[in-house]
Amino acid sequence: DAKTTQPPSMDCAEGRAANLPCNHSTISGNEYVYWYRQIHSQGPQYIIHGLKNNETNEMASLIITEDRKSSTLILPHATLRDTAVYYCIVNYYNAGNMLTFGGGTRLMVKP
Amino acid sequence: GAGVSQSPSNKVTEKGKDVELRCDPISGHTALYWYRQSLGQGLEFLIYFQGNSAPDKSGLPSDRFSAERTGGSVSTLTIQRTQQEDSAVYLCASSFLGNSPLHFGNGTRLTVT
Numbered sequence: 001d002a003k004t005t006q007p008p009s010m011d012c013a014e015g016r017a018a019n020l021p022c023n024h025s026t027i028s029g030n031e032y033v034y035w036y037r038q039i040h041s042q043g044p045q046y047i048i049h050g051l052k053n054n055e056t057n058e059m060a061s062l063i064i065t066e067d068r069k070s071s072t073l074i075l076p077h078a079t080l081r082d083t084a085v086y087y088c089i090v091n092y093y094n095a096g097n098m099l100t101f102g103g104g105t106r107l108m109v110k111p
Numbered sequence: 112g113a114g115v116s117q118s119p120s121n122k123v124t125e126k127g128k129d130v131e132l133r134c135d136p137i138s139g140h141t142a143l144y145w146y147r148q149s150l151g152q153g154l155e156f157l158i159y160f161q162g163n164s165a166p167d168k169s170g171l172p173s174d175r176f177s178a179e180r181t182g183g184s185v186s187t188l189t190i191q192r193t194q195q196e197d198s199a200v201y202l203c204a205s206s207f208l209g210n211s212p213l214h215f216g217n218g219t220r221l222t223v224t
Binding site: 034036041042043044045046049099100101102103104 | 115144146153154156202204212213214215216217218
């Protein structure tokens with residue numbers, strides 16, 4: 001069973017920030033939050049991950065609440081190419097624990 | 112290329128035939144994973160390799176499915192006596208140890224007729 005809950009779909013206007021929420025209320029202390037996305041007909045693509053602190057890279061920002069029970073992925077200036085299914089996953093810091101992908105959020109960026 | 116490479120990209124086979132799917136992971140990645148994705152569905156874990164050994168085979172759906180990895184690099188997923196329900200995209204991913212992210216290939220689309 002996936003340990004995360006995400007809305008099934010969201011829309012965002014091109015050029016605006018896309019804020020994708022994720023609930024992970026049963027996360028344990030040493031589990032990380034990972035975000036991946038899957039563009040149609042491609043394999044999933046890693047975006048970002050974090051443990052406690054907020055993280056930012058060239059693709060996105062990850063905001064994790066203080067109690068770590070939820071997080072938000074932020075795409076600061078969404079483009080049409082950001083249309084994809086976005087997966088939020090929690091996983092231990094330990095190679096070999098396979099990622100369990102839930103249903104994800106289908107983000108549609110509209111002109 | 113520097114990414115995970117899978118071949119073939121598309122495979123059409125007749126029911127009852129055996130198929131082999133190949134994955135070339137990123138050089139130096141010690142962990143290798145196989146997933147499959149049926150049309151419109153999420154990703155289903157199949158098997159994981161650490162080096163050449165497979166400590167977790169729990170996701171293989173039946174004994175018709177097997178996988179091996181040689182030299183800590185290339186992996187082959189074999190499906191014997193294919194059935195129509197085996198039709199899916201088979202995805203391979205690799206990673207370093209620890210919490211490093213998975214890098215996925217673009218998959219092999221298998222169609223069993």
